[in-house]
């Protein structure tokens with residue numbers, strides 16, 4: 001597999017909310033002088049399984065987009081097997097509705113692109129051994145400067161979440177060090193889900209491992225709240241209305257928590 005196009009400039013990622021999370025050093029005076037004025041913004045790819053998977057990291061995506069990063073959300077499936085609150089039958093109409101919800105959420109978060117790879121929901125395992133999931137994800141991951149994805153737990157454990165994380169990690173770890181995207185797994189710190197019953201059975205992580213917190217502003221929580229309102233098939237009105245504030249008060253607490261994959 002050949003990578004398409006040049007990697008974007010990682011060095012400019014040293015400022016802003018990503019400062020603590022990124023290993024890149026600030027530009028030296030010489031580098032600043034040499035940097036082309038039209039340097040493309042760094043590419044941040046959220047590699048996820050389904051529409052609404054972006055919600056647990058939504059304030060970070062909004063913050064990155066607001067700060068000028070090129071943020072691309074990639075969903076492997078349209079979520080055509082997940083009727084959620086809607087009770088709609090599984091199938092193409094549900095998938096189409098959820099694709100539209102993903103586009104709506106992407107606009108609310110201010111991200112540049114929302115892409116769906118079109119695999120069937122719940123069937124990603126059948127696209128692992130034949131390499132088709134890896135091929136579909138390859139350019140998105142290999143050309144990224146930063147990849148945000150589920151951790152090995154997949155949040156509440158969905159196999160599709162775990163597989164997208166594993167394949168994204170597999171692609172990144174094969175890249176040479178000087179061209180490897182940084183991969184961060186979103187995580188819920190131990191003890192933060194107790195006040196949020198819908199997340200009671202989600203996996204949590206030792207906070208000591210969550211060393212890549214991404215700070216956000218009030219306006220990013222507001223963007224996340226607007227994004228939550230898009231997912232009408234998945235959540236009832238009260239859940240949509242309260243989700244971002246509840247995340248802010250519990251699992252985020254001022255930062256969306258991530259840990260480096262390597």
Ligand SMILES: [Zn+2]
Nearest residue numbers: 049050053158
């Ligand atoms: Zn999902």
